[in-house]
Amino acid sequence: xxxxxxxxxxxxxxxxxxxxxxxxxxxxxxxxxxxxxxxxxxxxxxxxxxxxxxxxxxxxxxxxxxxxxxxxxxxxxxxxxxxxxxxxxxxxxxxxxxxxxxxxxxxxxxxxxxxxxxxxxxxxxxxxxxxxxxxxxxxxxxxxxxxxxxxxxxxxxxxxxxxxxxxxxxxxxxxxxxxxxxxxxxxxxxxxxxxxxxxxxxxxxxxxxxxxxxxxxxxxxxxxxxxxxxxxxxxxxxxxxxxxxxxxxxxxxxxxxxxxxxxxxxxxxxxxxxxxxxxxxxxxxxxxxxxxxxxxxxxxxxxxxxxxxxxxxxxxxxxxxxxxxxxxxxxxxxxxxxxxxxxxxxxxxxxxxxxxxxxxxxxxxxxxxxxxxxxxxxxxxxxxxxxxxxxxxxx
Amino acid sequence: xxxxxxxxxxxxxxxxxxxxxxxxxxxxxxxxxxxxxxxxxxxxxxxxxxxxxxxxxxxxxxxxxxxxxxxxxxxxxxxxxxxxxxxxxxxxxxxxxxxxxxxxxxxxxxxxxxxxxxxxxxxxxxxxxxxxxxxxxxxxxxxxxxxxxxxxxxxxxxxxxxxxxxxxxxxxxxxxxxxxxxxxxxxxxxxxxxxxxxxxxxxxxxxxxxxxxxxxxxxxxxxxxxxxxxxxxxxxxxxxxxxxxxxxxxxxxxxxxxxxxxxxxxxxxxxxxxxxxxxxxxxxxxxxxxxxxxxxxxxxxxxxxxxxxxxxxxxxxxxxxxxxxxxxxxxxxxxxxxxxxxxxxxxxxxxxxxxxxxxxxxxxxxxxxxxxxxxxxxxxxxxxxxxxxxxxxxx
Numbered sequence: 077x078x079x080x081x082x083x084x085x086x087x088x089x090x091x092x093x094x095x096x097x098x099x100x101x102x103x104x105x106x107x108x109x110x111x112x113x114x115x116x117x118x119x120x121x122x123x124x125x126x127x128x129x130x131x132x133x134x135x136x137x138x139x140x141x142x143x144x145x146x147x148x149x150x151x152x153x154x155x156x157x158x159x160x161x162x163x164x165x166x167x168x169x170x171x172x173x174x175x176x177x178x179x180x181x182x183x184x185x186x187x188x189x190x191x192x193x194x195x196x197x198x199x200x201x202x203x204x205x206x207x208x209x210x211x212x213x214x215x216x217x218x219x220x221x222x223x224x225x226x227x228x229x230x231x232x233x234x235x236x237x238x239x240x241x242x243x244x245x246x247x248x249x250x251x252x253x254x255x256x257x258x259x260x261x262x263x264x265x266x267x268x269x270x271x272x273x274x275x276x277x278x279x280x281x282x283x284x285x286x287x288x289x290x291x292x293x294x295x296x297x298x299x300x301x302x303x304x305x306x307x308x309x310x311x312x313x314x315x316x317x318x319x320x321x322x323x324x325x326x327x328x329x330x331x332x333x334x335x336x337x338x339x340x341x342x343x344x345x346x347x348x349x350x351x352x353x354x355x356x357x358x359x360x361x362x363x364x365x366x367x368x369x370x371x372x373x374x375x376x377x378x379x380x381x382x383x384x385x386x387x388x389x390x391x392x393x394x395x396x397x398x399x400x401x402x403x404x405x406x407x408x409x410x411x412x413x414x415x416x417x418x419x420x421x422x423x424x425x426x427x428x429x430x431x432x433x434x435x436x437x438x439x440x441x442x443x444x445x446x447x448x449x450x451x452x453x454x455x456x457x458x459x460x461x462x463x464x465x466x467x468x469x470x471x
Numbered sequence: 472x473x474x475x476x477x478x479x480x481x482x483x484x485x486x487x488x489x490x491x492x493x494x495x496x497x498x499x500x501x502x503x504x505x506x507x508x509x510x511x512x513x514x515x516x517x518x519x520x521x522x523x524x525x526x527x528x529x530x531x532x533x534x535x536x537x538x539x540x541x542x543x544x545x546x547x548x549x550x551x552x553x554x555x556x557x558x559x560x561x562x563x564x565x566x567x568x569x570x571x572x573x574x575x576x577x578x579x580x581x582x583x584x585x586x587x588x589x590x591x592x593x594x595x596x597x598x599x600x601x602x603x604x605x606x607x608x609x610x611x612x613x614x615x616x617x618x619x620x621x622x623x624x625x626x627x628x629x630x631x632x633x634x635x636x637x638x639x640x641x642x643x644x645x646x647x648x649x650x651x652x653x654x655x656x657x658x659x660x661x662x663x664x665x666x667x668x669x670x671x672x673x674x675x676x677x678x679x680x681x682x683x684x685x686x687x688x689x690x691x692x693x694x695x696x697x698x699x700x701x702x703x704x705x706x707x708x709x710x711x712x713x714x715x716x717x718x719x720x721x722x723x724x725x726x727x728x729x730x731x732x733x734x735x736x737x738x739x740x741x742x743x744x745x746x747x748x749x750x751x752x753x754x755x756x757x758x759x760x761x762x763x764x765x766x767x768x769x770x771x772x773x774x775x776x777x778x779x780x781x782x783x784x785x786x787x788x789x790x791x792x793x794x795x796x797x798x799x800x801x802x803x804x805x806x807x808x809x810x811x812x813x814x815x816x817x818x819x820x821x822x823x824x825x826x827x828x829x830x831x832x833x834x835x836x837x838x839x840x841x842x843x844x845x846x847x848x849x850x851x852x853x854x855x856x857x858x859x860x861x862x863x864x865x866x
Contacts, residue, residue: 086514095518102514110505110738118685119497120483122815123490126865131685133864158733160707161556168595184719189708189733192721196706200563201596209719234717283734290513290526291736311591312555313584320866322629322820324579324604326587338553338584339678341686343505343739420517425717469528470521471715 079363082437084354085287092446094421097261097399097432100287100351109350113343134349135314135340136333139295141352142286145360146259146278147269148297154335155345159260159281159294161310163193163227165335166277166296168309170225170254171201173276173302177224178205181253185212185232190258194227197309212237216247223253230268231261231397234424236389238266238397245275260284263295265367265398265434267360270297285398285434286355288348296335303332312337354436366435368393370443371400374431377447378402382454388428399432408471409464410453416464419449423471474758479749480682480832487841489816492656492794492827495682495746504745508738529744530709530735531728534690536747537681540755541654541673542664543692549730550740554655554676554689556705558588558622560730561672561691563704565620565649566596568671568697572619573600576648580607580627585653589622592704607632611642618648625663626656626792629823631784633661633792640670655679658690660762660793660829662755665692680793680829681750683743691730698727707732749831761830763788765838766795769826772842773797777849783823794827803866804859805848811859814844818866 086102087093093101117129126132139153146153167180180194191209198205210218212232219226226248231238241257248255255275262268264285270278278297282288298306308328313319314336317327328334372393378385385402404410404427411423421431431446453459481497482488488496512524521527534548541548562575575589586604593600605613607627614621621643626633636652643650650670657663659680665673673692677683693701703723708714709731712722723729767788773780780797799805799822806818816826826841848854 086510088515088517091517093517099513099518101517102509107506107509107514110509111502114497114502114505114684114742115481118494119481119502122483122486122488122496123494123817124810124815125685127863131865157552157556158707160709160733161552161705164705187708188711188714188717188719188721191719192706192708192711195721196704197595199702199706200592200704203597281734289509289738290520291734291738291740293736294733307594309591309595310556310559311587311594312553313582313587314555316583316587319583320820320864322583324583324586326583326590338555338689339676339686341688341736341739343684343686343742344736345686347509347738415519420519422518425715468522469715470526 079358079366079435080439081354085437087437090418092419092442094419094431094446096434097284098422099283099290100285101437103287103351103354105353106289106347106350110343110347113346131342134342134345135336138345138349138352142263142282142295145355146263146297147271149271149300152300152332153295153297154332155293155295156336156340157294159279160189160193161337162279162294162296163190163258164197165308165310166256166279167194167197167225167227169306170256170277172307173254174224177222179222179224180205180207181215181218181223181226182207182209183212183215183228184209185234185237186229187233187258187260190227190229212239216244219247219251219253221251223251225254225256227256229258229260231265233261234388234428235401236396236399238395241273245273249274261397261399264355267364275299276302282348287351289344289351292344292348293341298332298335303334304330306334308334310337314338314340363435367398367433370433370435370438370440371396371398373440374400374433374443374447377444378450381447381451384454398434399430401428401430403427404429406459408467409459412464413453413458413461414449417449417453419446474753474761474830475834476749477832482832485813487814487837489814489826489841491829492679493817494678494685495680496832498682498746498749500748501684501742501745505738505742508741526737529737529740530731533740533744533747537658537677537690540750541658541692542666544666544695547695547727548690548692549727550688550690551731551735552689554674555584555588557674557689557691558585558653559592560703560705561651561674562589562592562620562622564701565651565672567702568649569619572617574617574619575600575602576610576613576618576621577602577604578607578610578623579604580629580632581624582628582653582655585622585624607634611639614642614646614648616646618646620649620651622651624653624655626660628656629783629819630796631791631794633790636668640668644669656792656794659750662759670694671697677743682746684739684746687739687743688736693727693730698729699725701729703729705732709733709735758830762793762828765828765830765833765835766791766793768835769795769828769838769842772839773845776842776846779849793829794825796823796825798822799824801854803862804854807859808848808853808856809844812844812848814841
């Protein structure tokens with residue numbers, strides 16, 4: 077059985093989209109859903125829609141659907157806010173669980189905002205916390221009994237290198253540290269089983285492989301047995317046991333809902349909910365097999381054509397997420413030239429050309445065609461055109 | 472000149488909507504805008520839309536439009552996240568500006584989430600901070616030289632009572648405290664001039680009088696002269712000086728953009744942007760005059776009919792925001808009965824019946840008709856029907 081379902085997405089004619097790891101494409105059903113939410117729910121029901129359209133439980137319903145994709149039980153995933161905020165929540169809670177320790181361990185491959193949020197939290201707490209960021213390969217050895225929390229992004233956003241989630245979680249727990257996984261490049265990309273892993277927290281975004289749209293809400297998972305001991309740093313009213321009691325004292329909900337904060341973004345949550353329809357019957361093992369097949373094919377086809385490119389991703393598919401990166405000193409310009417030819421990948425400083433593989437809407441013919449364009453751009457020196465040198469604000 | 476422009480809104484037939492202070496109605500142009508953002512920008516441009524549709528500067532463009540409504544200069548308002556998050560950002564920054572002091576002064580009339588966020592921040596910092604919440608009338612006298620920050624909601628969400636923004640800000644500054652105003656029930660409701668007030672921070676939401684839709688993004692204003700000294704607690708990548716440099720060290724933007732956090736909610740920001748079109752030629756002084764006229768009329772019409780109701784709002788329009796509240800021990804049921812008759816207000820525990828006045832889409836005939844229904848519901852005891860007693864999850 078194939079996981080390919082191109083008909084669910086509205087991809088433009090002539091585009092080979094290898095950037096679903098950055099922003100997934102528009103699911104066709106999301107347009108009608110947004111219209112329905114706006115015209116019928118908001119427009120006609122107005123404030124009543126919190127009850128009549130059950131907006132109030134939408135964050136939980138969407139969380140449960142994400143839970144099924146990351147191996148988390150119903151009720152254990154809260155949605156809303158941005159990934160940065162969810163990182164902060166998880167990290168602040170984790171430090172409270174380990175009050176005698178002062179080291180936050182992450183790595184150089186973590187996405188910058190995760191590191192920034194840690195820096196901001198350290199500045200806020202204003203005690204002698206230390207953020208350690210060894211190279212990804214050295215993380216396992218850096219898990220000592222000084223470490224309060226290990227906070228890692230499962231799949232490296234630049235190289236696609238994947239941490240061994242089970243081994244690192246085990247090492248963290250053996251050292252008495254709390255484990256937080258950022259699944260930004262994992263959810264909907266590779267099989268994840270939060271329950272089996274035993275990590276305390278996971279966070280992630282939904283605009284990449286889950287196709288929730290630009291600025292779609294983030295999610296946070298907390299292991300069910302620890303939920304009631306979490307002291308929320310971001311103690312918003314939607315995480316209160318009874319939000320509409322308007323109690324002046326905060327009493328956290330006795331569920332993962334305590335990790336909700338403010339009023340949920342109903343429109344974006346609804347679009348995400350529509351996007352998640354595509355995932356109802358996806359077997360993540362099949363998706364993973366297809367992803368590795370497509371990625372391996374791309375590596376082979378590009379390497380056969382382009383000796384100037386150096387593979388930055390692990391060659392072994394089992395150690396990669398669902399992306400392939402090449403280093404090229406003119407990588408920025410080369411990506412612009414590719415985009416001009418309808419092959420959309422992206423660039424990450426300083427020299428990474430990045431391509432995402434999303435078997436829901438890419439097949440082997442797409443990959444071969446994309447690799448052909450890469451060959452032309454690199455070998456014919458199309459990247460040398462001065463128009464490709466000017467950097468946009470967003471790269 | 473009138474500020475009435477009913478044609479801009481898609482209000483359902485037979486509804487008198489007196490709850491725009493909770494969730495504004497659907498602006499007609501927002502539906503087409505959402506469709507355009509989804510099908511053309513996201514659907515066709517995909518990741519390129521960050522540049523081609525200038526998504527990256529949308530939070531700032533929307534912030535500038537809100538700035539014009541609250542008397543804040545261009546570039547001084549950042550948008551995104553929820554109001555709860557923006558409260559946390561402002562409060563954390565304010566405490567850093569006054570490191571020797573330990574008292575956060577708010578009041579009993581503040582919206583609970585503001586108090587909860589303060590409690591969560593205090594728990595996170597874990598020093599001997601104290602949150603003081605006197606009755607609203609006693610706040611001015613409670614501003615002592617122990618107070619690090621005064622954090623108040625300008626218009627009380629229950630009673631509509633309005634603080635004297637200039638006098639309290641002056642008192643806060645004389646006592647060496649930082650001033651934060653929550654404009655949730657002010658922005659688009661009453662004239663506000665942040666520049667003249669001199670307060671360091673203001674925060675607010677946009678789904679009430681600004682009609683941005685359910686879960687629309689929040690905003691934060693910082694006084695331009697202090698921006699560069701703010702140490703962001705929520706140090707997200709979108710607040711970095713160069714987000715796409717992917718620098719592992721956080722360097723805040725040298726503008727209010729340092730109060731951005733994660734990836735902005737483009738779809739909801741776009742809908743809000745469309746909603747703000749209605750505000751382009753609104754004179755806030757005229758709007759305020761209309762709001763007081765409608766509110767005074769409602770009070771007169773209801774009091775003439777319903778001796779059982781007690782006015783909970785200030786009788787003097789100058790001391791009220793753009794809402795009128797009555798106390799009634801069967802207020803919950805009475806509001807349900809009114810909603811059944813198409814008059815939509817809302818209830819706030821324990822006994823407040825709340826009605827919002829929004830001169831963009833309400834006129835005097837609407838107010839008279841609504842008051843007539845209130846009279847019938849109260850005097851004919853329609854609230855006594857058992858079906859109105861069952862509380863919904865959202866009240």
